[in-house]
Amino acid sequence: MDKKITSPYNIVCTPKKGDVTISKFKFQQKKKLLEKEFKRSKKFLRYIKRVFDFDEIVKQQKDLRKKQELKTGVIFTILFWGFVLRVQSFNRLEQMINYGVFNPLFPRKIKLPSIDTISGAIAKWDLEALEKSFQTINAVLAKNKTFKNGTIDGFTVCAFDGTDVVNTGEKKKCEHCILMKNGKGFHYVHKSVVAMVIGAEINYVIKQNMLKVKSEEKKIDKTTFKEKIITKSEGEHTGAIELLEELPSFIDTIVGDSLYFTSPFIKSVVNSKRHAVIRLEDKTRNVHMALEHFSQYNTCNDSFTNKVDNITTTVYYWFKDTRIEDSTVLAKDPERYVAIRIYKFIEVIESAVKGKENYSFKEVFVGTTNKDMLPKTVLKIIHRRWNIENSCFHQLKTYCNMEHCFKHGSVAIEAILNIMFMAYNLIQAFLFKRLRSFNGEFTKGKTTISWFIESMKFELVIVNFLIKYNFVESDFLNTT
Numbered sequence: 001m002d003k004k005i006t007s008p009y010n011i012v013c014t015p016k017k018g019d020v021t022i023s024k025f026k027f028q029q030k031k032k033l034l035e036k037e038f039k040r041s042k043k044f045l046r047y048i049k050r051v052f053d054f055d056e057i058v059k060q061q062k063d064l065r066k067k068q069e070l071k072t073g074v075i076f077t078i079l080f081w082g083f084v085l086r087v088q089s090f091n092r093l094e095q096m097i098n099y100g101v102f103n104p105l106f107p108r109k110i111k112l113p114s115i116d117t118i119s120g121a122i123a124k125w126d127l128e129a130l131e132k133s134f135q136t137i138n139a140v141l142a143k144n145k146t147f148k149n150g151t152i153d154g155f156t157v158c159a160f161d162g163t164d165v166v167n168t169g170e171k172k173k174c175e176h177c178i179l180m181k182n183g184k185g186f187h188y189v190h191k192s193v194v195a196m197v198i199g200a201e202i203n204y205v206i207k208q209n210m211l212k213v214k215s216e217e218k219k220i221d222k223t224t225f226k227e228k229i230i231t232k233s234e235g236e237h238t239g240a241i242e243l244l245e246e247l248p249s250f251i252d253t254i255v256g257d258s259l260y261f262t263s264p265f266i267k268s269v270v271n272s273k274r275h276a277v278i279r280l281e282d283k284t285r286n287v288h289m290a291l292e293h294f295s296q297y298n299t300c301n302d303s304f305t306n307k308v309d310n311i312t313t314t315v316y317y318w319f320k321d322t323r324i325e326d327s328t329v330l331a332k333d334p335e336r337y338v339a340i341r342i343y344k345f346i347e348v349i350e351s352a353v354k355g356k357e358n359y360s361f362k363e364v365f366v367g368t369t370n371k372d373m374l375p376k377t378v379l380k381i382i383h384r385r386w387n388i389e390n391s392c393f394h395q396l397k398t399y400c401n402m403e404h405c406f407k408h409g410s411v412a413i414e415a416i417l418n419i420m421f422m423a424y425n426l427i428q429a430f431l432f433k434r435l436r437s438f439n440g441e442f443t444k445g446k447t448t449i450s451w452f453i454e455s456m457k458f459e460l461v462i463v464n465f466l467i468k469y470n471f472v473e474s475d476f477l478n479t480t
């Protein structure tokens, strides 16, 4: 007999003959259909396993805990997926573990670690093994021709930028904490210089270097009479010079903001057989003043125009070939000088909104060691440099809480940062290289990376319950 059910919306639902009730649903027969429902996490997992040999990366991880009831690989997988799903703290990670978010990633019999175990392991992580895995991922990206045609107008461009990784407030917590001033106050941070390949839709972290503490002294604060420990780190661009030597050979151009406009840095770039494109903001520098003077009394060397939708940008530019000096090298030594071309660009941006014309102007000075590079490309590279701020750091700081201290200590901070970058690179590669449909929708503004990640989290939660009640096998996602 038909049974009438009244829904809370006052609609009478009458089951029809032939309707399949949920209890009769044969999940095994419908496995193919069901798998399609979880295509995001399934495809991502398959992608990182097949293309990047993720199982091998998991196996390679080591830590130096004395008692290792739980294998490092399990802890690594949880941390990696935690950062893929943009976990904000260890507290949240613990809640996710308890809720079963990560269960579908493991065979049923594996016991998942407590947050204390994770915390203990990350403090003793084998950074060398982790670095090796990180470089394996980058090598695969390069092998798969990710950078074959360059990332900006045929050049493979790498941006350098420094970032505060952990802000620990006014308390110095370890020997690697660096004192930073902010107005009248101060705080301690750990700092890292990051090298990242940039281009349209291509952003990968290649390497990072934690800045080392160079000196430490104790002083009494005159206002509070409290002892203050002053630690100074090596400079950001010194850290970057160290990084330069370790960059893979496919990178041919280095871009940096005005902090990197120093002769030792530019010389190091040239010595590494690469070219530099560096912004020049310091108006008191001779090279800046000379070009400014030149541009005031001469018409521009040339101009070019770009039109995107109803925005027209006309760029006028002047340039001068000159050299900059390294005062640490003797005057007679040819190493004292580095040849550079300085550009001054003036961008006139015209836009028509509802028939009303708007104008704005931008001025930018850039130095480059590559005289053959088109001025248009030089400017494009400088504009894209913002990617490192806007995409990588913005995403990691906003969504992954990069500045949050998950666990204090130099090993833990570096390990967490590298796993975070690994997760970031693999998500980028998956979305922009593997899922071509995502790329199109993303460019049109129809979807976001955040939404993709959020829905992947939902999938894991549902799969966990399907496994729990035996609707599917525990290796449902783990397809080989």
Ligand SMILES: [Zn+2]
Pocket: 172, 173, 174, 175, 176, 177, 178, 189, 190, 408, 409, 410
């Ligand atoms: Zn510290």
